[in-house]
Amino acid sequence: MTARLEQLASRATVRIGPYDAPGELWGSGFLVAPGWVLTCAHVLPLGQDVESIGELRVQGHQLDAPARLAYRLGGGTDPDQDLALVRLPDAPPPHACVRLTDHYDPPHRVTALGWRTPKGGRPQSWSGHSECNGRDGPYGLTLAPHMEIPHGASGGPLLDRDRGVVAGIVKARRANKDGGLAVAVTALRGFRAARPVGDEDTLGPDPYAALIRAHDLWHRRAVGGTSWVRTQSDTGRGGERAWGPRDSAEASALLAALPRPDSPAVLQRTIALVLGYEPLWEDELAPLDWRDGQGWVHDEPDGADIIALHYLLAVAHLCRDRSPDAVAELEHWIKTRVQALPDYLGALLRSRTEDTDALDAGCGADDDQGPVVAVELEPDPYRPGDRFHWRVWSWPDGPETARVLEEDEADEGVPLTELPQALDEPLGRAFRQFDAEGRLTRLELALPVEHFGTHVHTWPLGARREVVLRCLKRRGEPAAAWRDRWGGLAVSDLKPLPVQPDYAQEALATAPPGAVPVLCRPPRQSEGPLAETIGAGYGVALWSLKNEHARACGTDCGELYGTAARLLDSAARATAVPERLRLLREKNDETDWTHHIALLYDDPRRPIPLRDDVLDSP
Known part of the structure; x- marks a missing residue:
């Protein structure tokens, strides 16, 4: 699985430079949704006037297209500020997309990918294996000294080799040392407050939700050689009942069709009800959209499928009045998935969801039970x-x-x-x-x-x-x-x-x-x-x-x-x-x-x- 997914990740990894100089390399990036490239903001020569950066050039596997900087977080170099989104033309050529993790805990074995420029040569692709050996703040991932990250690779994807998903963005090498630093994918939640550049406000009032939903919908539709989920599923781990990559991708896409949670508190309360306890999440990592809630089932030692299905039923209940058609599709998928369970597990799921009717998305003032x-x-x-x-x-x-x-x-x-x-x-x-x-x-x-x-x-x-x-x-x-x-x-x-x-x-x-x-x-x-x-x-x-x-x-x-x-x-x-x-x-x-x-x-x-x-x- 790892070799095949590394090939897919490589196809989705691009190099970024000035439009009028195709051989010049500023840094790397990778495609996360149709027409959207994620990178580190520091690889772009932003200066004081962000708007003056002008047209960019994005090149990769069968891709050579103009692009523009669309969103950036803050302006610093801290991991939570060092992210940017680059937009390809409205009708970009077909391309691969990486699949982003929904896990909260950091990866272990990783592969970093990107581009580099040999002395006197043209840009060429690069990859290196390492291990994630620590965290630096809520979003920083430290990489062990098993490799040297070359200049130009910043902004590329960090592949979790055990889970088969992209867990981070390559940020930098450490001064005078091997290894380096990456930005955890969870930092993308900061794009709720991202600043659009110029008139590029194409993701609407919640850029994070719009981007991650476009990402999940793409992975549900992708077929053939560009299907990341198919490659994960072919050699996925776990037994017959495991909550596998296909389950996660299908559920994420169905959740993407629902209206956003009324507030993060409503989402967090739903997760706590399903798990039976309140997770001790850090403020920066607290879930914001329905997809984020799925990430908590991975850490449950037993019955991840039961917990995941219970969570989906709870979300369906909360959204039924606002989006009945999308909820009907989600509930049909849940029913089909439950039918594959042994009878006693189906009964267990029904018993665990008896209290779902107690949920209320509005938590209105009439009963005074809101936050x-x-x-x-x-x-x-x-x-x-x-x-x-x-x-x-x-x-x-x-x-x-x-x-x-x-x-x-x-x-x-x-x-x-x-x-x-x-x-x-x-x-x-x-x-x-x-x-x-x-x-x-x-x-x-x-x-x-x-x-x-x-x-x-x-x-x-x-x-x-x-x-x-x-x-x-x-x-x-x-x-x-x-x-x-x-x-x-x-x-x-x-x-x-x-x-x-x-x-x-x-x-x-x-x-x-x-x-x-x-x-x-x-x-x-x-x-x-x-x-x-x-x-x-x-x-x-x-x-x-x-x-x-x-x-x-x-x-x-x-x-x-x-x-x-x-x-x-x-x-x-x-x-x-x-x-x-x-x-x-x-x-x-x-x-x-x-x-x-x-x-x-x-x-x-x-x-x-x-x-x-x-x-x-x-």
Whole structure:
């Protein structure tokens, strides 16, 4: 298999140079989809003006064609930035394409391919055998000193000789040493943020998904001598039940016809449900498209075919309403594949998919089971003022999925006024992971009651998304009163409960199950009633952020209570209140009361876990 696949890889490996100098070699590349060449960005003389590079020349097996730089990642030489896509003409001549791995773990035995120019000679093809002996960051693959990578070979494919797929892109040789460095194929996921060059934005809003789907569809159609999958299958490893190259290629092509996942979080939740545990993927390697999910079945010691088919059924369920025809084709293929299994294994698959109906691609606000990101703000105990240590939590799915994403490493904490800037990048990374099409992830801030006057919903990171407050003291197992009050909201109509400072305790203790406390004074005038609201177990409450008054209530208080009543009436259920408030803020200008009230939304089904350590400062 290796020799034959090396021949196919060689046919798909091209050399790149200036169009008007066919004998000049800048570097190598390889064809990954019809009309698309992947290479390292550093082999191209980009300079400061990327647009000025002009027309390129791509040459290889029965190929000599003009080309243009279409996309590049960043501009650095780090592995995750050193990639570029070159586009051949709209109707390129027939050519071979390599098959890209869907594995996550690095390869072992590898063959590097590319082009080189002997001194005084014309470019000629080159290959060398080595081993991958380590990783350098999330995408860098180090190559053992079994070969010397020549100048010109950068950008060529790195073939995994054990699995028969391309696992990386040859990057560089090591200075004064044999061996070198390659870029893992998983770095292609960065092309979601690739920058088109000029007017070459032909892959649309998600270049990674468009490219990898074109790649998978090509390999399903390829026949005869250019069929990579056929060569893999002829001498593939594994027994009768193995999830082989043909299975993987067919499934990948069927997945390519489906709409993209609503968000990476939806995909990751599906994988975790199928596997029965949550994989410990690094952020940079987290799956983005349906094909990426297939890669996890390879690491399962037993029953890879059962797990793969279960995964495909789960994806079909998620996409059925949006793409019924493509899902029908996928389900027909799954049915055919299941019929080849022994009866007891078919029954096992059916038992494992009984909970598939629990999946929901939208994870809408009606049942409040979608992803949530929370920021825990702990006051620094050693310094006066409003300095905080922060920790970002996420709940990708239900209550049992809480995990820490990032946390503050500053010894002295961060001033409250600087928190929007300090949290911008970590929250941006979290939101990119969990935001779905048509639904932005809710932001929850857990902080002390004395800071409930913070205008969190006006921070840039809160724009256009639900923003709610939580009480920092409610970490860990919920108290009975908290659970009882929350349960009452689920079975009763929501009604505003005006809370006056002098009568707060009595009003809170005797209120009906659907009561939602509304405080007409800002927190610095009603810190006591707010604390009593928390102590009485209320999980939803509203208060004014601007209406300071020392004496009797006035017309502003009446307007606030009216706004609260309309909000609660429109929400109908407690789980819909955050979204209703967001919509009203979006609909009304900044003079409206909805922009000057804060919302406590503290769900006891998803408490912030107790710390297993204590934030400390020297």
